[in-house]
Amino acid sequence: MSLELSLDLNRLDAICQRAVDDFAALPSAIGRYRICGELGRGGMGVVFDAIDPVLDRSVAVKVIRLDSVRSADEQRELGQRLVREMRATSGLFHPNVLAIFDADYEIADSGVRGHYVMERIEGESLASRLHRDGTLDRAAGLEIAVAIASGLSAAHAHGIVHRDLKPSNILLPEGNDPKIADFGLCRVGNGAVDLTQSGAIVGSVHYLSPEQIDGKKVGAAADLFALGGILVRMFSGREPFAADSIVSHLDRIQGGAPSGLDALDAPLRALVERLLEKNPERRPGSASEVRAALLALSRGKSHPLTRSRRRPRGFGRVAAAVACGFLLAALGSDLGRTPASNPRIHDEAALLAPAEEREVADRLALFFAESGIDAQVLFDSPALGETTSAFATRKFQELGVGQRSPAGRGLLFVYDTRAEELRIEVGYSLEEFLPDPLVAYLLRDHARYLFDSGETRLALLLGLRVLQDHLRLAALGGEFDPRPYDALQALRYGSGGGGAGQTAPFGRNALAAFSQIGERGADWDFSAGATPQETHSLYLAWLAHGEYDTSATIFTEESRRYLAAWPMTRAYLDYMFLKESGQRPEVLERGDRALIFSTTNPFVFPHFLVKSDAGWQIDIAGEVREIINIAGGSHSWGLRSANAPQLAPFRDRLVASDGLIRIRGADNRRLRTFGPETMPVELAAQPRS
């Protein structure tokens, strides 16, 4: 017993020692500022509690890592951009703007590290206040809003736009006026992204303005839109454009009516409606005008901006139908017309090469055979002045999509070549099987990304596969029953993939230790199984170039429970990407842990493997815990912590990037950036066993 105790104490001592080492590893100084501790960590960096020894005062030092992959010149440019932005802000002396004292940057092996020095305040942010209290009372909320408008007014007068105004950037010092923090920071971040990709969006999605989403010119009116959102949040407790997924969230900002306005009294509501106008030109002319209106409200007086006016056209447009990226269309009855060359592909823009067109056509035919759904593809530009959605609806009818289907089920992939926008038009008898946020997310973001990068064929095949899989699960659950699904065992997803001649992505060597998997020739293709677990096993067998053995214990016990509830196996999607793109994953083995990850495809999720008495097993539970999926974010996935037991052995291969941990040497490209946000996935159609 005493031995056990002393061992335990040794362990505690070791943990203490590690904590002390960690503390000792904090920089002792940044520039001339002595670091005392940490105030917080955010998306863009760490804020240190520091002392300026020259002026003998407390300051906050924010350190941001700007980029690590650029050339030296570009890195210098990024650093200088930070300094320029902070210099501009530092000229702004206003009680409602957090003061900036200093800024600098350095270029090290790990990349550009910039820092800037701010006024140190005691207090909390508006975000944490709202998190705790839910809503604010009218007087307190208006006081904060007036302060924000004052700060904005001063900044705008200096030509500085915040661009990322949100509750977490509003600081509430104890016994002092509210202050806006992080002016100009967004622009630095945006600049950093701009160098790698144009049109990227940085900022909190909740308070982004429609013009920011559209990538249009952003001016002071964007800050007013954000202020409108903050007012709604303060008084109603709701984000005005909240939605289940980031995609539908952005849709709502661009086209949906804000929610939460019912909680506002009429004059306040009138003001907020003006602030939340989609068209920046229709918003109030200046922050100082808004401030005057807010002051009038707090004094119970009237102001031109607080008097309601007739609602502008289109204001109440509801975007529910497009929330998941799907448009519902009434199915045309007798307008059908069948084009000559290929009955299902209408490629007016010649985006597909002939061989690709044949492949896609085969897949569409197979999809029809398997699901009874008449899916067609259209690449074309709409008539002048016609919106993508009107165009899609019109074409759906003109092409008679769905007429081949016994149940009248039709679906049209529409790529608007002018707006470069993808729509999926769905017939009336189909929509209930489709609006799974995960499906919508994949189709809209991933497929759109693939379209953008010229991978038209891959985008279509991916979209079809995902739909097939989804419908199949619905069929298994008894919710969708076209005739072809009657004999589920006969169904083979891979059947359209042209298995012959294709080889598995890597040989048996890599997973030779996978003793549960039997030998099999090189010429077989992956096919989905009857359950997600089986599908996963088959995927692994395909990866390992082996044969799937139903009796094999290929998953950890905990993982099997996850698989039973998994809506669409990730293995399946990974297969899609690997197979359709012809790319290869890498296997990394360290003792009793292994990682399978794609070196070349940023969409493919890593798999965690663990070796047990039963041989190698897949640790899905570990994945669920340690992988963050980011909807439309800067990466398609990231890892939570390098300390997790699944990841610790690979620490030398892990790299921090944009606040996430990723695998060094893999394709860690930034994809379309909507700002980091965790994707909420609702489980939709489930197999019922």
Place this chain on the structure above:
Amino acid sequence: MRTIDTSTELQEVSDTELVRRIAERDNAAAAQLLQRYVREITGFLGKRVDPADFDDLLQEVLCRILRSASSFRGDASVRTWLYSIARYTAWERNRSRGEYGSLCRLVDDGPGPESMILSRERRERLVAGLERLPDSQALVLELYRIDGLSHEEIASLLGISATASRKRLERAVRALDSQLESGSTTNLRHLRIESWRESLMRRIAPAAE
């Protein structure tokens, strides 16, 4: 293995003084403070986290204590401050993993925790309610319900009076009750991903049996 070097001089130094020295980046003071409290914190955390996570979580708590020492303002005792950090860190960790086991014990001390299954909605409200409680109340609530301490024990632990402990508990329970009664879940959007995990877990549960 390395051992922590602590001079006898430091053993005499008060908690508050140690915290002040840590903010001056005195690593010996840091080691001394941790050594003083690591067993207590271990006991406190032990009831709140999965044993497999324990070392990792303890280390995170200790790291946070040292990093935030410079923000310690002395309006509560050092011990209360330490416990608040430990409580918050464990809470954050459990929430991020969708584990709310210990919550059951906070609202119902009738049947055992396993027998009581909170409905998802009820639990979301409870989680929101707990997040809104001031640290001082939440800590008393946990020490009373989870750790089973008496008000006298809580009082001596946190350096407050037993009456103050009773009052805080009363307020905390009242706030939670009203949260559970109210229909408002508007502040719960940030829990979306957790509720997803949660729904996943619920689907798993029958399969596990």
